[in-house]
Amino acid sequence: MIELKNVRKYYKRKLVLSSINLTINKGEIVGVLGKNGCGKTTLLKCIMGLTQIQEGEVLIEGKKPQDVYEKLSFITEEGSYFPNMTVDEYGQFLQLFYEKFDCERYRRLIDYFTLSRGSKIKNFSKGEKSKLEVAAGFSKGADYIVMDEPFLGKDMFTRKDFLKLMATQLKETETVIIATHQINEIEHFIDRGVLLNKGNIVKDIQMEELHNIGKDLPQFIQEVTGYDKDKYKRVFKV
Numbered sequence: 001m002i003e004l005k006n007v008r009k010y011y012k013r014k015l016v017l018s019s020i021n022l023t024i025n026k027g028e029i030v031g032v033l034g035k036n037g038c039g040k041t042t043l044l045k046c047i048m049g050l051t052q053i054q055e056g057e058v059l060i061e062g063k064k065p066q067d068v069y070e071k072l073s074f075i076t077e078e079g080s081y082f083p084n085m086t087v088d089e090y091g092q093f094l095q096l097f098y099e100k101f102d103c104e105r106y107r108r109l110i111d112y113f114t115l116s117r118g119s120k121i122k123n124f125s126k127g128e129k130s131k132l133e134v135a136a137g138f139s140k141g142a143d144y145i146v147m148d149e150p151f152l153g154k155d156m157f158t159r160k161d162f163l164k165l166m167a168t169q170l171k172e173t174e175t176v177i178i179a180t181h182q183i184n185e186i187e188h189f190i191d192r193g194v195l196l197n198k199g200n201i202v203k204d205i206q207m208e209e210l211h212n213i214g215k216d217l218p219q220f221i222q223e224v225t226g227y228d229k230d231k232y233k234r235v236f237k238v
């Protein structure tokens, strides 16, 4: 279980997350959603223990994230790989570092994404690096897989493959937290949507509940966070 209790985060004097309370249970697939700059990445970094918080606490199974790093895997655009390594060398490194690293899963994912095992990571395209990041992130043997915009830079077919992968390969005990703007794509994949606006959780809804009331995710997000359709006219005075 992941617990965020009254988490408040500032970057210098700017308040980015204000008193966040959130509990994520084991096995849940949770989408963290909201407009640019609303605090999604910052929230994920708090869960990962990668950024300092000024108030409150984050607990992963009752412990600080820094004390259970092997339970967590962060899949991010920035990438956690070493560019000078080849795909195979990186796999060997991860195996040494993560006790529960699943070599077989890594190999299969590398093949699934048709990445060349002998190639240096630095020579990969953006999309290929992002596939490698997913392959590594899913193979660390972590209980909590935290993803920040995993669709970025991936072509249409890869995005489909990626979703298929998540829908079929995840174990029941694996928990996924995914921050993305690709709401159409994750609509039928997530169990629950947590909607942020200006650093606050403004809605936390089970997808089943949403579909039962006949709404889809884009509609729901627009209703909750609003869309200023006249902004263009105001700014450009047209």
Ligand SMILES: Nc1ncnc2c1ncn2[C@@H]1O[C@H](COP(=O)(O)OP(=O)(O)OP(=O)(O)O)[C@@H](O)[C@H]1O
Pocket (backbone or CB within 6 Å): 011, 012, 016, 034, 035, 036, 037, 038, 039, 040, 041, 042, 043
């Ligand atoms: N290292 C930093 N230093 C100062 N301000 C930051 C830093 N990182 C993020 N911010 C600010 O914090 C706010 C939230 O940023 P964050 O990256 O969490 O948003 P986001 O919801 O992930 O946005 P996006 O959808 O654009 O990726 C933004 O206003 C951003 O400018």
